[in-house]
Amino acid sequence: VGLVLEGIRDSDNIRRVAAKALRCGKVIVVLKIGRSEKGKESVLAHTSALAGSDDVQDAFFKRYGWIRVGDLDQLLTTLTAFLCGRLPKGRRLAVVGFSGGTTSLSADLCEEMKLALPSLSEQTAAALRAELRGFLSAKNPLDLGGPNPRWVESVQRCIGLLGESGLFDMAVLVSARGDESYVPVLAAAAKAAYEKDLAFAHVLSVSGPVAESLKNKAREINVPLLQDIRRGFQSIRHLVEYGELKNRSRLREAVPERRST
16 A cells, blocks of 8 residues: 555544554555644645644654655565565665676665675585676675676576575665666576575665566566666665564464463
8 A cells, every 4th residue: 555644634543554554464555644734734634634743753764664755766676576576585685786886885775774785605605606797796785897798698598607605684785877788688697596585676776767678578577667766775674674664563463462360
């Protein structure tokens, strides 16, 4: 559910709905408007609803697993991630890209968003070096060095090796643009990730036109195609955090309450 929220008129009812959504695994992504004083005035003038305390509402969202975003682009990108993406089992990412710039920026964003980038074991690094061109390094994030005649099989083989290591919960493919040449690359990367039971997403490093063939392939194989590198990794963080919340909820349900005698 994607929700643009101006104000809450019936707090008891919304708590009931929020608890039911969490039990049912129904994700709610919320854009709360009216955070600032001027914004609250605007909401009141527009809807006659009180916007309420932002801190109280934020605590409510966190309690019930509502995913809060800051603008409409984030709302749409996060919804895309949840519509297509699998929930990762943890926050350990393997990031694969085609330039040192985008992989380095990915590393910065992962650190900012507290997404883990585990270092490779020597065994996995050695296996990857056999697949890489000589000027490239076997590390995470992994730079494959741009298009080359073997890039489809190289992507598939490298993500497969990363998946076999047991070090990761999710593979993320980062590319510079959404043109038709990436269609076979996306298909190969997703196939390798899913075969190794990894969650998977394709992040485009900038916003811009995306080839219809690439969008169609992403829909066909159920892969989230996330535009803009910051929004893409924010959406992945939301997937991770919601997965952690669901795991905590399952643990609470599995442990019976102690009764006093």
